[in-house]
Amino acid sequence: MAENEKPKAVLARKSQLKDIIHRFMKNKAAVLGFVIIIVLVICALFPAQIAGPDYTEQNLRNRYQPSSSEHILGTDELGRDMFTRIVWGSRTSLTIGLASIMLACSLGVTIGLIAGYYGKTVDNILMRIIDVLMAVPNVLLGISIVAALGNSTRVLVLAIGLGSMPAFARVTRSAVIMVREMEYIEAARATGASDGRIMWKYILPNSLAPIIVQVSMGLATSILTISGLSFIGLGVPAPTPEWGSMLSSGRAVIRDYPHIILYPGIAIMLSVFAFNLFGDGLRDALDPRLKT
Amino acid sequence: MSDNILDIRNLTIHYVTDKETVRAVNGINLTLKQGESLGLVGETGAGKTTTALGILRLVPNPPGKIVAGEIFYKGEDLLKKSESDMRKIRGHEISMIFQDPMTALNPVLTVGEQISEAILLHQNITPQEALQKSMDMMELVGIEGIRHSEYPHQFSGGMKQRIVIAIALACDPALLLADEPTTALDVTIQAQVIDLIENLKKKLGTSLILITHDLGVVAEVCDRVAIIYGGQIVEFAEIAMIYNNPKHPYTIGLFGSIPNFSVKAKRLKPIYGLMPDPANLPEGCTFAERCPLATDACRQGDIPNIEIEPGHWVKCIHLGV
Numbered sequence: 372m373a374e375n376e377k378p379k380a381v382l383a384r385k386s387q388l389k390d391i392i393h394r395f396m397k398n399k400a401a402v403l404g405f406v407i408i409i410v411l412v413i414c415a416l417f418p419a420q421i422a423g424p425d426y427t428e429q430n431l432r433n434r435y436q437p438s439s440s441e442h443i444l445g446t447d448e449l450g451r452d453m454f455t456r457i458v459w460g461s462r463t464s465l466t467i468g469l470a471s472i473m474l475a476c477s478l479g480v481t482i483g484l485i486a487g488y489y490g491k492t493v494d495n496i497l498m499r500i501i502d503v504l505m506a507v508p509n510v511l512l513g514i515s516i517v518a519a520l521g522n523s524t525r526v527l528v529l530a531i532g533l534g535s536m537p538a539f540a541r542v543t544r545s546a547v548i549m550v551r552e553m554e555y556i557e558a559a560r561a562t563g564a565s566d567g568r569i570m571w572k573y574i575l576p577n578s579l580a581p582i583i584v585q586v587s588m589g590l591a592t593s594i595l596t597i598s599g600l601s602f603i604g605l606g607v608p609a610p611t612p613e614w615g616s617m618l619s620s621g622r623a624v625i626r627d628y629p630h631i632i633l634y635p636g637i638a639i640m641l642s643v644f645a646f647n648l649f650g651d652g653l654r655d656a657l658d659p660r661l662k663t
Numbered sequence: 664m665s666d667n668i669l670d671i672r673n674l675t676i677h678y679v680t681d682k683e684t685v686r687a688v689n690g691i692n693l694t695l696k697q698g699e700s701l702g703l704v705g706e707t708g709a710g711k712t713t714t715a716l717g718i719l720r721l722v723p724n725p726p727g728k729i730v731a732g733e734i735f736y737k738g739e740d741l742l743k744k745s746e747s748d749m750r751k752i753r754g755h756e757i758s759m760i761f762q763d764p765m766t767a768l769n770p771v772l773t774v775g776e777q778i779s780e781a782i783l784l785h786q787n788i789t790p791q792e793a794l795q796k797s798m799d800m801m802e803l804v805g806i807e808g809i810r811h812s813e814y815p816h817q818f819s820g821g822m823k824q825r826i827v828i829a830i831a832l833a834c835d836p837a838l839l840l841a842d843e844p845t846t847a848l849d850v851t852i853q854a855q856v857i858d859l860i861e862n863l864k865k866k867l868g869t870s871l872i873l874i875t876h877d878l879g880v881v882a883e884v885c886d887r888v889a890i891i892y893g894g895q896i897v898e899f900a901e902i903a904m905i906y907n908n909p910k911h912p913y914t915i916g917l918f919g920s921i922p923n924f925s926v927k928a929k930r931l932k933p934i935y936g937l938m939p940d941p942a943n944l945p946e947g948c949t950f951a952e953r954c955p956l957a958t959d960a961c962r963q964g965d966i967p968n969i970e971i972e973p974g975h976w977v978k979c980i981h982l983g984v
Contacts, residue, residue: 387814554766560721561761562754562781562830572780576771 394656401652407645414461422458426451427610435628444634448620453631456612457638463613464642467527468593472586474532475593479539480575480582486540487547488570498544501537509534509592510599517605524607531596535589542585546578553577580657587650591643598639614639667735668838668870669695669718674732676710676717679725683942687713689894690732692968695838700864700871702881702902704917705891708938711874712762714891715840718872719757720749736838755785758831762843764823768815774801774826775811781833800829804859821852828859835867842874857883878921882906887974890914893939893949900975910977912954948979956981 395401414421430450437445444453486497504512509531516530550556551574559573600606601615609616614635621631676688688710695701703711716722717729720741734741736757741749761767769777778797779790786793798808804825806818815823824844831839841860845853861884864871873884881888881902888905890898890913898911909915916934936953939945945952951961960980968978 387816554761554763555769557721558759558761558767558827558830559769559780560753561719561759563750563752563784564754564780565750568784572772573769577769 391656395652398652398655400648401655404645404648404650404652407641408649411461411465411642411645414458415465416462418455418459418462422455423452426455426459426612428452428455435624435631437628437630445628445630447617447631448624453617453634456617457614457634460612460614460617460635460638461642463607463611464594464597464639467524467531467597467607468590470528471531471593472535472589474528475535475539475589476582476586478532479536480543482536483540483543484547484570484575484578487544488551488566488574490548494544497540501540504533505537509596513596513600514603514605517600522605522608527597527600527606530600531593534596535593538589539582539585542581543578546581547574550574550577581654583657584650584654587646587653591646591650594639594642594646666696667694668697668737669693669872670733670735671714671718672733672735674714674717674734675730676713676722676727677730678727685726685942686944687727687894687941688717689944691891691894691896693889693896693899695870695872697837698868698870699887700873700885702885702888703872703874703891704876704878704881704888706876706938708941709891710894710941711891712842713894715759715842715872715874718840719753719759720744721753751785754781754831754836755834756836757838757840758834758836760824760827760831760839760841760844763847764820764827765847767827768823770815773812773814774818778811778826778830778833781830785834797829797833800833801826803832803863804829821848821855824848824852824856825859828856828863832863832867832869836869838870838872839864840872840874843876844873845875845877845880853880860884878917890917893944894941895949895978896976897950897978898976904972904975908975910971910975910982911950911979912956912981913950916953 418426428451430446433442433446433450434448435446436442436450439445442452442454444457447453447456482497482501486494512534513527513530516533517526520526520529556569556573559569564573597606597613598615598618601613602619604616604619606615607613617635618632618639621628621635625632671691671693674688674691675686678685678687691710691714693701703714705711713722713727716727718734718736718741720729722729729742732742736752741752744752768774772780775794775797778800779793782788782793782796783790788796794811798811801808801811806822806825806829810818815826818826824847828844844860845856848856857880860871860873863869864884871884873881875881885902887899887901889896890905890911892913898905898909898914905914906918909918913934916932919932920934922928922931934953939949939952945962947962947964948954948957948966951957954961958981966978966980968976969982970976971982
């Protein structure tokens with residue numbers, strides 16, 4: 372009997388996750404976003420296999436070529452294959468995006484957790500700092516940090532991470548304030564759990580849903596910010612392919628060769644769109660108010 | 664005196680906000696002997712839960728504040744202890760069962776993890792041993808230990824309350840505070856939970872403070888009863904004394920509002936009126952507004968606590984009636 376019981380328990384434990392996946396799958400737009408994200412991730416992981424290993428190969432006799440069987444998306448001002456560069460560009464965008472969101476998430480969630488849990492003066496001080504950061508536009512903050520520290524991938528991650536951090540702090544704080552009042556927190560305290568333990572094991576896991584959504588939304592904005600910074604020449608140094616800098620290099624010839632800015636533009640738009648759709652779908656799937 | 668595990672003297676707890684001061688607990692005196700169970704009976708807002716939270720020093724601050732009093736637990740004043748000492752006492756020496764089992768469990772941890780948590784906090788054992796012990800605890804409260812890997816939402820209300828009890832008892836506390844453990848449960852499950860608490864109390868020798876508004880539950884479980892009204896104990900006696908010979912008009916009113924099968928009555932006799940606003944307590948006897956015996960003398964000065972027979976205290980000036 373006891374042995375039969377075990378798998379049943381394990382099965383039931385998975386059902387909550389299954390519920391979430393089921394709700395997510397019903398949302399067609401979110402699934403579309405998810406599929407695009409998968410494609411992006413595959414491009415970022417295996418660019419050499421998909422589009423060839425050399426994204427710097429130039430052919431000056433072959434500049435500004437439109438789409439052809441040889442270069443499916445044409446070539447740019449140095450005769451480099453656009454398709455190759457766009458595929459390799461996904462790696463740049465995704466790595467910097469992920470790294471900066473990880474930074475923003477770890478900093479922001481910690482600050483939001485502490486501010487929301489302790490409240491009062493601690494909350495006031497931390498959230499005012501966040502307000503100051505929020506008052507500075509993301510791109511402006513990025514420009515000043517890159518201008519001060521020079522442009523390398525690391526500095527970009529730092530600049531974009533700091534810029535997205537306030538959103539995480541706010542989202543976390545509001546979730547924590549709600550969870551903090553639950554009776555199981557009081558019950559945990561009555562068993563003698565310390566503040567740190569209550570925050571880590573009780574409050575954080577119960578506040579996770581909006582944070583996960585924020586990660587997805589944050590990825591969209593950070594991809595956009597990377598492109599924006601690259602467009603004005605403060606992004607990833609050449610010759611690393613980056614969608615924003617590709618846009619920038621094509622803007623002088625926009626009347627004659629619109630395809631040079633068209634394709635990277637579509638790449639940026641699609642990925643931002645995909646992460647937003649995915650985030651929206653996740654929020655609906657994780658929202659406990661929609662659970663029956 | 665030394666056989667008292669808990670000795671509360673003049674405990675006063677206020678909730679202070681900018682607008683008003685809510686005097687939730689006003690000078691409560693209580694003693695509890697080792698192994699004894701005490702019922703704390705009163706209506707909503709009388710200060711029962713605040714008293715229990717005060718013992719654990721868990722009154723939410725702000726706005727709550729323990730204004731005065733002493734709480735001696737095994738001879739030491741809990742109000743003078745440091746926060747880290749209190750953490751060692753909570754769950755280990757003194758445990759609490761919460762009113763609503765639906766919300767008292769963390770939804771993202773399995774019940775086994777939650778019971779082990781409480782054990783690991785206070786005992787120096789490996790997680791495996793703690794898990795084994797929590798499975799034993801689950802068996803003790805009547806749930807198969809194999810279900811330790813399930814989450815709270817997979818249990819019914821009565822079973823959740825059993826889990827809450829298992830957590831509270833996991834470290835063999837000397838004192839258990841049960842805050843309306845049966846209020847959120849339906850009647851059949853109530854009886855089971857009360858039986859369970861009573862049996863475990865006998866088995867483990869735990870002292871118990873049972874907070875409730877159900878005089879029937881008190882009669883079944885407790886040795887002594889304190890009737891609490893407006894943040895004060897108005898009558899305090901052994902169970903038989905209070906049931907056979909209630910003296911305070913409020914206690915009499917409480918018994919009067921219980922349906923009696925042997926007497927044919929058209930209507931129950933309620934206590935008319937409402938509890939006074941604890942932010943604005945009247946002078947003198949807090950019950951005077953609703954009391955059939957109230958005179959002008961009731962509305963002024965302090966009402967003395969009179970011992971009308973050994974171990975039976977009443978806070979009323981109309982005992983001659």
